[in-house]
Amino acid sequence: MNNSKVAVIGGGSWATAIVKILSENKVVTHWWLRNQKDIEHIRKFHHNPSYLSSVNIDADIIRPTEDLELAVRESDIIFLVVPSAFVAEVLLHLDTQILKGKIVVSAIKGMIPEENILVTDYIQKRFGVLEKDIAVIAGPCHAEEVAMEKQSYLSVASEARETAIRIEKMLQCRFINVHTIQDVVGVEYSAVIKNIIAIACGVAHGLNYGDNFQAVLVSNAMQEISRFVQAIYPKERDLNASAYLGDLLVTTYSQFSRNRTFGNMIGRGYSVKSAQMEMDMVAEGYYALKSIFEINKKYKVNIPIITAVYNVIYERITPIIEFKILQEKLN
Numbered sequence: 001m002n003n004s005k006v007a008v009i010g011g012g013s014w015a016t017a018i019v020k021i022l023s024e025n026k027v028v029t030h031w032w033l034r035n036q037k038d039i040e041h042i043r044k045f046h047h048n049p050s051y052l053s054s055v056n057i058d059a060d061i062i063r064p065t066e067d068l069e070l071a072v073r074e075s076d077i078i079f080l081v082v083p084s085a086f087v088a089e090v091l092l093h094l095d096t097q098i099l100k101g102k103i104v105v106s107a108i109k110g111m112i113p114e115e116n117i118l119v120t121d122y123i124q125k126r127f128g129v130l131e132k133d134i135a136v137i138a139g140p141c142h143a144e145e146v147a148m149e150k151q152s153y154l155s156v157a158s159e160a161r162e163t164a165i166r167i168e169k170m171l172q173c174r175f176i177n178v179h180t181i182q183d184v185v186g187v188e189y190s191a192v193i194k195n196i197i198a199i200a201c202g203v204a205h206g207l208n209y210g211d212n213f214q215a216v217l218v219s220n221a222m223q224e225i226s227r228f229v230q231a232i233y234p235k236e237r238d239l240n241a242s243a244y245l246g247d248l249l250v251t252t253y254s255q256f257s258r259n260r261t262f263g264n265m266i267g268r269g270y271s272v273k274s275a276q277m278e279m280d281m282v283a284e285g286y287y288a289l290k291s292i293f294e295i296n297k298k299y300k301v302n303i304p305i306i307t308a309v310y311n312v313i314y315e316r317i318t319p320i321i322e323f324k325i326l327q328e329k330l331n
């Protein structure tokens, strides 16, 4: 039994997968979900009816709750796992002092849309959490495969080694390998952008481009990520590591990717609204596009793939035309 007191905030696929991992390691967890019906169902039947419903929720270890404040107050370590667009709304009524001295782990791969800032920056700014108490979960890891206990790898990023190691120990289990990394900002931006690239790959697939084009798109995308991340936060980092390249690869080719699925629908002719309505899951890249585009007005990095996706999603340029233009910019 791990003695840390933990809260997981979020009721989607990734929160459910993280709860499964914590439960495997016997970490007693307060699990806050937005949906009251889901909470009641989990209490009664020990499964989340809305996401990853095959996962068994161990009632001795996992405590679903509707009381966000209680979950946070009772815990030393808070895992944030709601889509970035809803973070501010979900945390709105929490006292700004409530997270002081606690460790906050963001498992979110997105930015706060109203402010165009990283989730960890938002947590530090709004709740005064110290940098040493912040960690990020990254790496190529689809919740659906965690549910099936397929061997997966996570990277825990923190500027404080002891924080990273504490979270590493909490997540390392039979089917999850964890390593630590000291690059919170680089890992977060890379994860945010790979979602946009996965939309690009989905659009290309929907437009009937083949594997040859996809490979060129992804290798150009890696260069784009490198240019952007190095411009925003220069640091010696190995972008070939799983937290960066690995996550880009899995999101751009996996059948489970929300972002790729969303892009694929756009390529096949769905409108943005209808594609979003078709999915009961959130494609983070949709929100990230606007933030990255805004931020790049200052940095002026050459980002042709992100620009093409932005034009398709926000400027409503026909994908077929935009991708013909993009074709000429890749090599």
Ligand SMILES: NC(=O)c1ccc[n+]([C@@H]2O[C@H](COP(=O)([O-])OP(=O)(O)OC[C@H]3O[C@@H](n4cnc5c(N)ncnc54)[C@H](O)[C@@H]3O)[C@@H](O)[C@H]2O)c1
Pocket (backbone or CB within 6 Å): 010, 011, 012, 013, 014, 015, 034, 035, 051, 081, 082, 083, 084, 086, 089, 090, 107, 108, 109, 110, 141, 142, 143, 144, 258, 280, 281, 282, 283, 284
């Ligand atoms: N699913 C994965 O495999 C995976 C892996 C790694 C990281 N992530 C990240 O985890 C985060 C959470 O995504 P997910 O995949 O668990 O979500 P999801 O797509 O599975 O589910 C959507 C979630 O959004 C919630 N939601 C919808 N409307 C809301 C609203 N108005 N207010 C508050 N919540 C609302 C739903 O309740 C649900 O919990 C994202 O940042 C994602 O990038 C996901």
Ligand SMILES: O=P(O)(O)OC[C@H](O)CO
Pocket (backbone or CB within 6 Å): 109, 139, 140, 141, 142, 195, 198, 247, 250, 251, 256, 257, 258, 259, 260, 282, 283, 284
């Ligand atoms: O399903 P996606 O596109 O949100 O991607 C999920 C994870 O980030 C993959 O590591």
